[in-house]
Amino acid sequence: MPQAQAPDTPQTLDPEHVAQWLAQHPDFFVEREGLLQQLKVPHPDIGGAISLLERLVLDLRRRAESAEERLEQLLESARHNESQYRRTRELVLALLEAENNDALGQALATQLSERFRTQSVALWCASNLTDAEPTAPQPPRFVLDNNAGARLGALLDGRASRCRRLSRKDWQLLLPHIEPPKKAGSCALTRLTLGEPLGYLVLASHDTEHFRATLDTLFTEYLGEVVARLMVQHSRSR
DSSP: OOOOOOOOOOOOOOHHHHHHHHHHHTTTTTTTTHHHHHOOEEEEOOOOOEEEEHHHHHHHHHHHHHHHHHHHHHHHHHHHHHHHHHHHHHHHHHTTTTHHHHHHHHHHHHHHHHOOOOOOOEEEEEEGGGTTOOOOOTEHHHHHHHHHHHHHHHHHHTEEEEEEEEEEHHHHHTTHHHHHOSEEEEEEEEEESSSSSEEEEEEEESSSTTTTTTTTHHHHHHHHHHHHHHHHHHTOOO
């Protein structure tokens, strides 16, 4: 007696196989626009379901908004870089016009205050740059002594430059010509060298976050290189 055949068991399609098949047949929905309109997908924000076409429009709108935000960020960065370049250019040009090292220190303090909101500057010069000068340096320029040199070296802690907090006591030692903050401020320090140690450049603010430790010191190092070369040039022209 022949055995009855079992009814066919319905097979469930594997979603991954379906996705793979559709990827290999991107023209499947051509002339099947009605099917596209019937497809429903989850709404990404409010729950529920929306048509596939609505979801595509929503995704495209979000991509456009994201691209617009990135473009605005790039434009803002470009505007900041241009402003930074112009301010740095005016600063360097003013330093180049200084006739001697005292004038250099004054120009440095003025330009940094006006263009970069730096409250105080101190230019500590090694004695080999000041020994032959007819008069003592004028603030913000000072002759580097053992106390200032030792403290500046300790604050730099072996680095060429850095940003950090500056205690009231250190402010009084390193920036004696400017009233110190009530508790602490912040500073950017860099060594001045040109084949030999020439001193230190100190930029300071009463704001403890103005020169926070995470800031890059590229600008400070560049400024120190310019100042060092100009100081040597003035010393040789005496």
